[in-house]
Amino acid sequence: MAMMPPPKGDGTPPDLVPRQGGIPRFRPAGTGEFLEKIEPAEELMEINMGPQHPSTHGVLRLVLGLDGERVRSCRADIGYLHTGFEKSFESHTYQQCIPLTDRMDYLAPPMNNLGFALAAEELLQIEIPPRGQYIRVILVELSRIASHLIWLGTHALDLGATTMFMYCWRERDRILDILEWISGVRMMTSFIRVGGLMSDVPEEFVPMVRAFTADFQQRVDEYEGLLTSNPIWRQRTIGLGVISARDALGFGCSGPTLRGSGVPYDLRKAHPYSSYEQFDFEVPIGLNGDVYDRYLIRVREMRESCRIVDQGIKRLPGGPTNTADRKVSRPPRSEIDTSMESLIHHFKLTTEGFRPPPGSVYHAIESPRGELGFLMVSDGGNRPYRCKVRAPSFSNLSALHEMVKDELVADAVAVVGSIDITLGDVDR
Amino acid sequence: MLPTGALVVNVERGQAKVTIPVDRLVESATALRSDPSTLYEMAICMTCVDWPERDLRFELIYLLRSLVHNDLAWICVLASESSEIPSLAGIYPGMDWHERECYDLFGVKFTGHPNLTRILLPDDWEGHPLRKDYVSFGEPVAFTHNIEWALSAQDRPEYLPGATRGAVERP
Numbered sequence: 354m355a356m357m358p359p360p361k362g363d364g365t366p367p368d369l370v371p372r373q374g375g376i377p378r379f380r381p382a383g384t385g386e387f388l389e390k391i392e393p394a395e396e397l398m399e400i401n402m403g404p405q406h407p408s409t410h411g412v413l414r415l416v417l418g419l420d421g422e423r424v425r426s427c428r429a430d431i432g433y434l435h436t437g438f439e440k441s442f443e444s445h446t447y448q449q450c451i452p453l454t455d456r457m458d459y460l461a462p463p464m465n466n467l468g469f470a471l472a473a474e475e476l477l478q479i480e481i482p483p484r485g486q487y488i489r490v491i492l493v494e495l496s497r498i499a500s501h502l503i504w505l506g507t508h509a510l511d512l513g514a515t516t517m518f519m520y521c522w523r524e525r526d527r528i529l530d531i532l533e534w535i536s537g538v539r540m541m542t543s544f545i546r547v548g549g550l551m552s553d554v555p556e557e558f559v560p561m562v563r564a565f566t567a568d569f570q571q572r573v574d575e576y577e578g579l580l581t582s583n584p585i586w587r588q589r590t591i592g593l594g595v596i597s598a599r600d601a602l603g604f605g606c607s608g609p610t611l612r613g614s615g616v617p618y619d620l621r622k623a624h625p626y627s628s629y630e631q632f633d634f635e636v637p638i639g640l641n642g643d644v645y646d647r648y649l650i651r652v653r654e655m656r657e658s659c660r661i662v663d664q665g666i667k668r669l670p671g672g673p674t675n676t677a678d679r680k681v682s683r684p685p686r687s688e689i690d691t692s693m694e695s696l697i698h699h700f701k702l703t704t705e706g707f708r709p710p711p712g713s714v715y716h717a718i719e720s721p722r723g724e725l726g727f728l729m730v731s732d733g734g735n736r737p738y739r740c741k742v743r744a745p746s747f748s749n750l751s752a753l754h755e756m757v758k759d760e761l762v763a764d765a766v767a768v769v770g771s772i773d774i775t776l777g778d779v780d781r
Numbered sequence: 782m783l784p785t786g787a788l789v790v791n792v793e794r795g796q797a798k799v800t801i802p803v804d805r806l807v808e809s810a811t812a813l814r815s816d817p818s819t820l821y822e823m824a825i826c827m828t829c830v831d832w833p834e835r836d837l838r839f840e841l842i843y844l845l846r847s848l849v850h851n852d853l854a855w856i857c858v859l860a861s862e863s864s865e866i867p868s869l870a871g872i873y874p875g876m877d878w879h880e881r882e883c884y885d886l887f888g889v890k891f892t893g894h895p896n897l898t899r900i901l902l903p904d905d906w907e908g909h910p911l912r913k914d915y916v917s918f919g920e921p922v923a924f925t926h927n928i929e930w931a932l933s934a935q936d937r938p939e940y941l942p943g944a945t946r947g948a949v950e951r952p
Contacts, residue, residue: 432899432902439886439911603875605823726825739831747878
């Protein structure tokens with residue numbers, strides 16, 4: 354892909370404008386009119402895309418009904434990665450469930466930790482101290498950036514822009530280095546726990562994050578210089594995979610897939626959790642609901658997440674990170690030597706965990722893919738009686754057949770990439 | 782407007798949970814989606830909680846969101862194993878997959894669903910894993926204390942009670 358000059362001015366992309374057939378869709382030279390003239394086929398040809406297709410980002414099987422090059426029907430066959438997490442939750446204590454949640458949406462594990470922890474904390478009716486909340490916000494926003502970087506790299510790779518993949522991986526690796534430094538693990542960190550965090554962050558955390566955010570906005574400028582005004586990129590994405598706002602809502606789409614259709618809905622603004630109301634950020638929305646708008650939204654979200662991380666680091670409060678409720682959070686090591694009560698709490702929490710009062714809650718957070726909700730039912734025991742994960746990828750994928758209808762086969766790849774599914778999240 | 786009568790409203794932790802009878806489900810969902818005073822347009826999810834000791838063992842939970850009023854609707858429907866629940870896939874297309882998942886993992890039957898097949902598990906899977914009485918981990922291991930449960934009668938050693946092959950007196 355040719356190197357494009359960076360956008361003029363301050364580096365922001367050209368503003369979103371409604372497009373009414375302004376830019377022609379890409380067609381292979383000379384075949385466009387020819388394809389339109391073909392009589393509709395009496396019988397569709399069924400073709401399997403996946404489950405081992407590289408552009409399905411995991412193991413997704415799409416059964417496409419083709420009329421020539423046009424996709425007339427699309428049926429998604431999922432379940433290849435079904436792991437039965439919801440059943441496993443029922444036989445693990447609440448804290449033991451946290452490492453399981455990591456493995457669902459494996460591109461943004463701290464998000465799942467946070468969703469589960471917040472739902473359990475709502476059952477317990479506790480709130481954690483400001484320092485813990487701020488560190489949580491910093492971590493999940495970093496993981497949002499990491500997840501969007503993977504999406505951008507692989508989505509561009511699907512459409513033939515190989516360089517983007519390398520650039521995005523380079524930046525994501527710096528985020529993984531930060532996660533490794535604080536938790537010891539690069540991906541499945543399990544750092545966010547019910548009642549707070551695994552531990553306070555080491556003192557190197559703040560300079561590491563500062564070093565990352567210092568030049569990240571320029572990195573995003575570079576990505577945008579490669580793609581945003583690139584004619585090939587625009588021809589392959591503009592006007593493709595359109596879904597209307599009403600359809601997107603009916604299908605339960607959320608996140609950038611919903612906001613691309615012009616619905617300004619973000620749970621961080623609508624139902625602020627974990628002190629998001631104290632942060633200044635914007636929610637980018639699109640107008641046309643096509644692949645290009647979803648691309649612009651995610652790129653802008655990376656910038657906004659970087660701003661949130663910046664603010665969090667600047668205003669990071671001191672104090673404890675975990676709740677002082679000893680029925681939920683373990684006492685510090687120093688107390689155990691001197692206090693019998695602490696020793697008992699430590700023993701009880703380690704062996705059997707805590708017991709939330711009976712009841713049911715639904716708590717949702719804004720993951721990189723959309724609304725990640727945990728519906729948790731407690732019967733008063735030390736394990737969740739039932740924990741349903743409302744996975745954003747699941748609902749977004751269920752609208753795929755609307756988006757790829759009457760598009761070319763080659764464009765189906767672009768549409769699947771644009772809704773940013775994680776199959777671990779879809780199948781759970 | 783919402784059909785009144787036979788509604789049970791239970792407010793818990795600031796969230797109102799409305800239990801409605803099965804036969805009012807479609808009517809209520811239609812009203813909730815299109816009535817200007819509610820406009821619950823977004824299909825969040827539907828799921829089930831299994832309480833095997835109750836007569837109506839399945840508690841179906843529908844979550845709908847209204848962006849205009851920034852509110853979440855929590856609708857409960859109680860059902861037994863033989864109940865047939867009207868599908869909401871025609872009103873909220875997003876409920877299609879969630880109902881299939883509920884059928885797959887709980888065995889709840891939906892009427893009027895366009896394609897009620899297993900979605901996560903293979904088509905030839907036996908049983909519905911998220912039911913509480915589903916044995917989830919591995920094959921039963923036979924010990925002397927649970928051999929009645931773990932091994933069928935013809936697989937038991939002859940010297941143990943209940944073996945069918947030639948009842949031999951133990952020396």
